[in-house]
Every structure is written in structure tokens, then in C-alpha cells.
Amino acid sequence: MKILISNDDGYLAPGIVALAEVLASIAEVVVIAPDSNRSGSSNSLTLDRPLSVYRAANGFFAVNGTPTDCVHIALTGLLDYTPDLVVSGINQGQNMGDDTLYSGTVAAATEGYLFGVPSIAFSQVGYGWTNLDAAARVAREIVLRRFDTLQKPYLLNVNIPNLAYEDLKPLKATRLGKRHQSEPVVKTEDPRGREIFWIGPAGGAKDAGLGTDFDATANGHVSITPLQVDLTHRQQLAMLESALA
Numbered sequence: 133m134k135i136l137i138s139n140d141d142g143y144l145a146p147g148i149v150a151l152a153e154v155l156a157s158i159a160e161v162v163v164i165a166p167d168s169n170r171s172g173s174s175n176s177l178t179l180d181r182p183l184s185v186y187r188a189a190n191g192f193f194a195v196n197g198t199p200t201d202c203v204h205i206a207l208t209g210l211l212d213y214t215p216d217l218v219v220s221g222i223n224q225g226q227n228m229g230d231d232t233l234y235s236g237t238v239a240a241a242t243e244g245y246l247f248g249v250p251s252i253a254f255s256q257v258g259y260g261w262t263n264l265d266a267a268a269r270v271a272r273e274i275v276l277r278r279f280d281t282l283q284k285p286y287l288l289n290v291n292i293p294n295l296a297y298e299d300l301k302p303l304k305a306t307r308l309g310k311r312h313q314s315e316p317v318v319k320t321e322d323p324r325g326r327e328i329f330w331i332g333p334a335g336g337a338k339d340a341g342l343g344t345d346f347d348a349t350a351n352g353h354v355s356i357t358p359l360q361v362d363l364t365h366r367q368q369l370a371m372l373e374s375a376l377a
């Protein structure tokens with residue numbers, strides 16, 4: 133099995149180092165990731181300049197671009213083969229509900245999925261890189277499951293509670309929950325008196341009911357949500373057709 137690994141926290145982040153290490157024991161891995169933290173970069177491609185690739189001492193490839201750039205160039209010219217799987221992460225911080233739209237971690241996996249490669253995004257709840265060994269062990273177990281009965285390509289969004297391995301509850305299939313709108317922007321002044329805006333944190337969970345990623349992880353379960361990319365609102369489409377008739 134050949135696995136392409138990326139992330140949005142940058143190629144030096146402990147999460148991607150841990151992920152590459154555990155997956156190297158079960159597959160041939162290549163790591164191609166942003167050269168700096170590009171969290172929140174969503175599915176953006178860099179189109180206004182060319183991208184450079186630098187091979188770091190540990191063998192990882194660092195790209196001066198976004199997570200989506202990394203997977204895109206890997207699959208369209210950097211690699212001379214198509215990987216069997218694209219994995220992204222392990223992200224520092226959860227990517228649940230609306231987070232998935234902003235997340236660079238999910239975006240890297242989405243790019244693999246859009247190129248027809250089964251892809252999995254891994255995120256760990258919380259900050260501080262604690263219990264990373266547990267999260268990496270879970271990621272390895274999930275990759276080993278292979279999910280042969282799922283329609284291919286699949287795109288899975290995994291959120292792992294920040295707990296010791298023994299305290300983690302079984303994997304749970306979930307749907308995305310929903311957040312309240314983001315906290316207000318922080319409006320202040322720079323040292324030269326110019327107005328600046330600092331985007332606030334994501335809002336709290338609004339729909340965290342049974343069956344959601346929020347609920348599963350809050351109860352210690354590892355959450356796995358199958359994602360798709362078609363944003364069409366089917367019900368609105370029918371209503372729009374009626375409105376235009």
C-alpha cells in the first residue's frame with residue numbers, strides 16, 4: 133500500500149510526524165506538506181505564483197503553498213504513481229460540523245478524493261499535542277480497516293478525543309453537527325494607530341445532538357463522518373424550480 137500524507141499545520145508539526153511514523157510501519161509513505169502553518173486555508177489553490185518543493189532532512193517534502201496545493205501537485209506531477217490512500221493530519225484541534233468548510237486538514241483529504249483516491253482526514257480534539265501517541269495509534273487502526281465495502285473513492289473525516297488510548301471509546305459513524313456563528317472579530321489598533329481586525333474563534337456547537345460528531349467525541353468516541361462535496365441544496369432546488377416556473 134502506498135500512502136500520501138499531508139496536513140495544514142506544516143511539515144514540522146508533531147501531528148504529521150506521528151502519523152507518518154505509525155503509517156510507515158504498514159505502508160510505503162510519502163509526506164508532502166506546507167512549509168508553514170496553513171490552518172484555515174480550506175480548498176485554496178495558489179494560482180498567482182509557482183510553487184517550490186524542498187526536501188527536508190527527514191525526507192518530508194515541504195511546499196510553499198496550501199494543503200490543497202500539496203496534494204494537487206503530488207497527484208499531478210510530483211509523484212510518478214497514484215497512491216492508494218491520501219491521509220491528512222493529525223490536526224491540532226477538532227474539525228467538526230462547519231469546521232470542515234474552513235479546514236485545511238479536511239481540504240487536503242478532499243483534494244485526494246476529488247482525484248479519485250480514497251482519503252481520510254484526522255484531527256485530534258484540543259490543543260497542546262497531548263495523547264498524540266493514542267491518536268496516531270487510532271489513525272493506524274482506521275487505515276488498516278481499509279473500508280472495502282464503502283463506495284470508492286470515499287472521503288472520511290475523523291475526530292479523535294484527546295484521551296489516553298485506554299480511555300477512548302469505539303469508533304462511531306456520525307454526521308456533521310453544526311456550530312453557532314463565529315465569535316465576534318477582535319477590532320483593535322496596530323502600533324501605528326491603524327485599525328486592524330483579528331478573526332475570532334469558531335462558535336460553540338449548535339446541533340450537537342445524538343448521531344453528530346460533536347456528541348460522539350464529547351462522549352469519548354472516535355468520530356468518523358463520511359463526507360461528499362456536492363453542496364447542492366436538493367430541497368431548495370425543487371422550490372427554486374417552482375419559483376421560476
Ligand code: MN
Pocket residue numbers: 140141170171172223224237
Ligand atoms: Mn491545523
